[in-house]
Amino acid sequence: MIELSTKSLFFACMIIMAPFLLRYRSRIRQEVFLVMNILVITVASRSVLQWIITALWVVLPFVLMHFLGDRENLKPVMITGMVIVYIYLAKYGFVFSLLHLPELFLFKILGLSYFLFREIDYIMQYSSLKEEGYSLNLTDYLNYVLNFYTLMAGPILRYREFVDDFYRYGDEAGYIPITKKEMFDHINRVINGYVKVYVISAILDSWAKYWFDGLRDHSGFIKAAAAFCIFAFLNCWYIYFNFSGYCDIVIGAAGLSGMKIHENFNKPYLSRNVVEFWNRHHITLSEWIRDYIFTPFYKWLLSVPFKKKIILSQSVALFVTFLVAGIWHGTTIDYVMYGFFQGLGIVVASLWKTKRKKWLGKEKNKKYENNMAVITVTRIITWGYICLTFTFTGYPVMSLFINR
C-alpha cells in the first residue's frame, strides 16, 4: 500500500504540515484543504496528460450532476458509463485482449477505484443531499473526492459524513479544540501505523515472497502444501499489518487536523464466520458494496425474478456482490478466484446460520453460539479460510496450477 519513495516522503511531510494549516478555524479552511489536495494529486501525477485525465475523471461527474442531476433516469446511464471508463483506465488485461482495445495511456491513476466509490456515492445521494439542504459546491466535492488522507486506499467516506465532519466546528475564528491526550493518542497511532507498515509488514512481506518463490522447488504434494500454508500464514499477517497500519496513519493524521475518519478494521482475524469477517475487515468497503451493489441487486431479485424467496435471493445477491468486489480488487484471473471464494464463504456462512437456527431452535442456538469451544473452533476455521483465500491477492497463485 505504501512504498518508501519520494512520494511517501512527500506524504509524510503533508501529514506533519497539515495540522498546522487545518486546525485553524477560518473561513478559508476548505480552500486551504483544496490547495493541499490538488498539490498532492499533482505530485502524484507522472505527466501532464495523466493530470488532465485525473481531473476529467474527478470533475466530470460533478459537472454532469450539477446541470442534469434532477433527472433520476440519468443516474444509471452515468454510472454505467463511469464503470466502462473505469475498466479502461484500470487496465483490465483480459478485457483489452478480448476486445483488441488500443492502450492509449500507459500510466495507472493513483486512487482511481477509490475516486469511483466516492463519485458514485455523490451521484446516488445527490437528490437527498439537495433535499436536506447540503451545499453541493465544487470545493466541498473536490475535497471529498480528492481528500489526500484517504487518496491511496480509503477508508471510503460518504459525502454526507465528510461534509458534516468538516464543518462540525462552524466558521468562527480560532483553533479547533484538541486535548493533550487526544493529540498524543493521534501521534501515537500514526507512529504505530508507520511501524506496522514499514517494519512489521515489510518483514512479513519479504518472508512471504521467499516462501512463495520457493514453492516450485518442493517435490511431493505434502511438502509443497505445507510450504503453501506457511506462505499463506505470512501473507495474511502481511495484509493485516500493511492495511490496518496504513489506516492507523490516515486516521491518526487526519485526527490531528481535526477530521474524523471512519474506522476500517475491528480485529478481523477473531471473526467466527466469513460474514462477520467482512464486517470487521475493510469495513468501509463492505458497507459501500452493501449499499450500492448488494442492496439494489437483492431488492431487484426479491421483487422480480425470485419473488419473495428470501434465502435464494440473499444467497445469489451475496455471491454476485463478492464476485464483483473481488474482480474490482485487481485485474487478473486470481482476483476472480478471490471473489469467487469470498462469495462462496459468505453464502455458506449465511445459509449455515439460517439452517442451524431452524434445527437447534432459538435457545439451543444461543447456547451453541456462546460455547467457548465452538467460538475457538469457528474462529480458527474462518481464519484459515481467509488465510488461504487471501493468497489470491497479490500473488499469481493460479499460475502454480496452470503452468506446471
Place this chain on the structure above:
Amino acid sequence: MSTQERLQEVFRDVFDDEEIIIGNETTADDIEGWDSLSHVALIVAVQDEFDIKFSIVETSALKNVGDFIKLIDNKIEGK
C-alpha cells in the same frame, strides 16, 4: 389493523419467528437475526405490505421500530 400490528406480522414473516412482539423502543439488538443482510429483506417486505417505497437514506437513518412506524405512516399519508 394498526401500522404496528401489520409491521409485526411482516417481522414475524421475515425473521421466521411467530413470537416476535415489537414496540416503539424495539431495536435491531432485541431481535434475533436482524442484521444488515436481513434488514434489506425486511425493507422489501415492508414496501410490499404497505405498497410504498423507501430510499437508502431513509432506511439507514432508522434508530428503532418507533422511527420505522413514523416513516411508514408519513409515506402512506404522502401517497
